[in-house]
Amino acid sequence: MIVNRPFRRGDLFDRFGRHPLPPWAAEFDCANWAQFFLKFIISHPAVTCAIPATSRVDHMRENMGAARGPLPAAKTRRRMVRYVESL
DSSP states (O other): OEEESTTGGGHHHHHHTTSOOOGGGGGGTOOSHHHHHHHHHHTSTTOOEEEOOOOOHHHHHHHHGGGSSOOOOHHHHHHHHHHHHHO
């Protein structure tokens, strides 16, 4: 499955960007919301590709950070959902 424009044209950042990442996001090497969202998406077993679709170099660098470090397992993805739902 290919996930195209997973950030909903920036809507996710508008909604959650003012909140801090949870401290435990560092456990899977997330430094920003882009990496948090992308790691959530690409760690799902059905997903084979994510296309963030940015034209900005600084955003591309943030996105590329999702390729570093471990991906969250199913238990961590559930924790990520609970955190986002609590905001």
